[in-house]
Amino acid sequence: MRIVVDAMGGDHxxxxxxxxxxxxxxxxDVNITLTGLQDKIEEELRKYDYPKDKISIAHTDEVVGMHEPATTSIRKKKNSSISIGIRLLKEPGHDAFISAGNTGAVVAAATINLGMLQGVERPAIGLVIPSLKQFSFLIDAGANTDAKPQHLLQSALLARVYAREVLGVKxxxxxxxNIGEEASKGTGFSKETHKMLEEHVENFIGNVEASEVYTGKSNCIICDGFVGNIVLKVSEGLMESAGKLMKRExxxxxxxxxxxLILKFTLKDIKKLADYSEYGGAPLLGVNGLVMISHGRSNxxxxxxxxxxxxxxxxxxxxxxxIKEVAGHGVEGK
Amino acid sequence: MRIVVDAMGGDHxxxxxxxxxxxxxxxxDVNITLTGLQDKIEEELRKYDYPKDKISIAHTDEVVGMHEPATTSIRKKKNSSISIGIRLLKEPGHDAFISAGNTGAVVAAATINLGMLQGVERPAIGLVIPSLKQFSFLIDAGANTDAKPQHLLQSALLARVYAREVLGVKxxxxxxxNIGEEASKGTGFSKETHKMLEEHVENFIGNVEASEVYTGKSNCIICDGFVGNIVLKVSEGLMESAGKLMKRExxxxxxxxxxxLILKFTLKDIKKLADYSEYGGAPLLGVNGLVMISHGRSNxxxxxxxxxxxxxxxxxxxxxxxIKEVAGHGVEGK
Structure with missing residues (x-):
């Protein structure tokens, strides 16, 4: 197995x-191809003793900044560590791509270069949230912010495959x-999505309130990318502010x-609740290739x-x- | 000053x-009128020694349950402690109404019975969030879930008055x-709202990400009621789950x-970050009367x-x- 990793992605x-x-x-048991500035990568590699044949470098002379606008950066920098890395997936022997770089740029590059799975119209970012029971798999955490109900249905079908196959839930x-449990709750968008999920998705338990994200009430939690991004960011912000406040007090x-001091390790465990670096990354689903987005702050x-x-x-x-499970539903563009 | 309080509202x-x-x-220095079942209220009052002339009771023979559908309960139970309490505001000498009862029912009853302020089309719930600096005043936390951009603008004008007059920020x-800081971020709805706020609202600092809700970056934070409810519920859920996880560990x-044990009081302070009972309640703004919604779990x-x-x-x-500040903008229904 060979995984391509963006050496230039992330704050560190x-x-x-x-x-x-x-x-x-x-x-x-894995081989890695690192994409990025060869000199810089070699300089880092020299610090370690490791089996040399397991790491190769694909040199790229461009790097997308963490805060560059996503689409323009991908259009202008065709040879960035992100674009080259994703294009490598189309060559045999490269199984997946990981980047802790600019999320928007990874989503754009993957969508353009890999295309979508048949039956899926938009990409979605999945987030593995360690909750009180097992975990919650929230999708979409921010790839598709102007979503239609059928996009959420497609994401739901992908999420079930991910939760079952990768996270091991039967x-x-x-x-x-949604903002309430009853089917009648929420916006017109919520109600239409609710109806589609009810019709097409096995083991759909209805609406889940945001207070249940961290209780593990539902294995998979579906939302549009705008709301998902709010959930992710408000959680990170709350934990960070709580941590700072605690230090101050x-x-x-x-x-x-x-x-x-005594509680140090317990408190660290709590912080993990809203820390998606624990799982390592957030899978970008719906594109025709395996892409994992790691947090910009990844250590x-x-x-x-x-x-x-x-x-x-x-x-x-x-x-x-x-591909099999989504195609079976024929839920593309209505 | 006389404040009307719904004696039957809340879990306790x-x-x-x-x-x-x-x-x-x-x-x-305040007088209170309690609305609700007279027998029950008197039974509770008998437990205390207090100046009798400062509390009066307005008997009502109906009570809206915490989980009843809002609009039907208001239509069917015209003499509930909520409806009677709100209607009292139209009689001289009653300055404000407080309820820890069914939020949807309070919003519906207030909208129907008090009407809207001139220039405001929809009610909005404000949430005082104790952040690292001072506080954040988030509006709307869930009253208007199918909002239009001009509703957010109207809420923004109300929020500024509240923050200045009641919370004391100059x-x-x-x-x-929004899901990014640049003006170009977010949905079509976000962009249109951004433009309106820029045109009409003094000291508008642009988009704020959800990670900044608890840092106090902006005194007022504007969002639609769907997103605001998600922010509120995910925060409550996260703090609650973190607390449970901590106890377990x-x-x-x-x-x-x-x-x-040593950290007990410090940890309690942290929990307050996402606990709006600290401020006591969430003002319902936009209606023609002072209505405060307290948390269902209010102690x-x-x-x-x-x-x-x-x-x-x-x-x-x-x-x-x-009324003065909103009317000056002429931002009603476009």
């Missing part, structure tokens, strides 16, 4: 990416993120500092985790299964 | 409501909740239990806090100011 690239990759090849439940009180551990998660996707051949 | 009503009211009249900043380890302290917050609204005469 290429150092954190290269370190994570080296850790991964030592621990897992017959995953699926809920529609604790510093005022020596006894509290002792308490915090080496997150990169290693992303490689492990992506390996599971490859092992289970989820693209073929998705 | 009437006990928690009556206790909070008794605490409030002892501490503040020239409040205002941001549009701490129980596994006696040393961690000690740490938690006596939350009810007392809601009374104090509502007193500030009355003292500052915000209805008159809102």
């Amino acid at each position: 690239a290429p150092a954190a990416v290269v370190e994570g990759v080296v850790d991964a090849i030592k621990e897992f 017959n995953p439940t699926l809920g529609l993120l 604790i510093k005022k009180n020596p006894l509290a500092m002792l308490g915090a 080496p551990k997150a990169i290693k985790n992303a490689i492990r998660a992506t390996m599971r996707e490859v092992e289970h051949g989820i693209i073929d299964i998705m | 009503a009437p006990a928690a409501v009556v206790e909070g009211v008794v605490d409030a009249i002892k501490e503040f 020239n409040p900043t205002l941001g549009l909740l 701490i129980k596994k380890n006696p040393l961690a239990m000690l740490g938690a 006596p302290k939350a009810i007392k806090n809601a009374i104090r917050a509502t007193m500030r609204e009355v003292e500052h005469g915000i209805i008159d100011i809102m």
Whole structure:
């Protein structure tokens, strides 16, 4: 198995990416192709002792910045580490692509270069949320922000395959993120989506409120990319602000500092609730290829985790299964 | 000043409501009218020693359940503690209404019975969020879920008055909740709203991402009621799940239990970040009267806090100011 990794993606690239990759090849049975500026990558690689034949480099002379506008950057920088990496997937022997770089650019490059799976009109980002029970798989976390109900239905079918094949849930439940539990709740968009999911999706449990995202009430949670991005960002922001507030309060009180020291590891566990680097990345679903988007802040551990998660996707051949299951519903463009 | 309080509203009503009211009249210069089942209210009042002339009861023989569908309950139960309470505002000497009952029913009853302020087409729920700096005032937290851009503009004008007059910020900043900072981000709806806010609202700082809700980057944060409800519920859910996870982890380890004991009060402070009972309630803005919605789980302290917050609204005469400031923009129905 060979996974292509964007060496230039993320706030701590290429150092954190290269370190994570080296850790991964030592621990897992996987080969890696790193895309990016060859000099920089080699400089990082020289720091480590590792089986040289397991890592190769595909040099690219362009890099997309973390905050560049997605579509223009992809159009102008055809040889970026993101575009080259994604195009490699069309060559035999390259199984998946991982990037902690500019999310919008990865989504755009994947959509343009790989195309969509038959029966799927828009890409969607899946988010594995560690909840109280097992996990929640929220989709879409921000790829498709001007969605139509049938896009959500298509994402729902993809989500069920992912939850079953990669996350190991036998017959995953699926809920529609809404502002109330009754079918009559929400906007016109919510009601239409609810109806489509009810008709086409097995084990659909109806509407799920946002308060249930972290309880694990539903294995899969469906929403449009705008709302999904709000869920993701508000959660990250809340945990970060709570952490800062805690530090500020604790510093005022020596006894509290002792308490915090004792609780350090427990508190770290709590923070993981809203930290998607734990799973390693967020799969971009719907495109015709395996693409994993890691968090911009990814540290080496997150990169290693992303490689492990992506390996599971490859092992289970989820693209073929998705094609079969979505096509069976004939839910394309109405 | 006389504030009408729904004695039957909330999960712990009437006990928690009556206790909070008794605490409030002892501490503040305010008279209260309690609406609800007279027997039940008197039974609770008998538990306390208090100046009898400061509390009166308006008997109602109907109660709206916490989970009844909002509009039908208001249509069928014209003499509920909510409807009677709101109708009292139209009689002289009644300054404001507070309920911890069914939010949808309060919104519906207020809209029908009080009507809208001139220049405002839809009600909006404001949420005072204690953030790292000062606070954020998020509007709309769920009253108007099928909103148009001009509704958000109207809410924005109301929010600025509230933040300035009641929350005491001189020239409040205002941001549009969106999935990116650039004006070009988001849905067609976001872009249109952005343009309207830019044209009409003083101190508009542009788009604000959901990760900034808890940092206090913007004093006021504008969004439609669907998204606002998601922000509110996901925050509550995350804090609750984090709390449960923490308890579970701490129980596994006696040393961690000690740490938690020491940190108890600090951790309570953190939880307040996503707990709107701290402010006491969420003002329902846009209707022609002062209505405060308290959390269904309100304890006596939350009810007392809601009374104090509502007193500030009355003292500052915000209805008159809102009428003046919104009318000046001529932003009604386009």
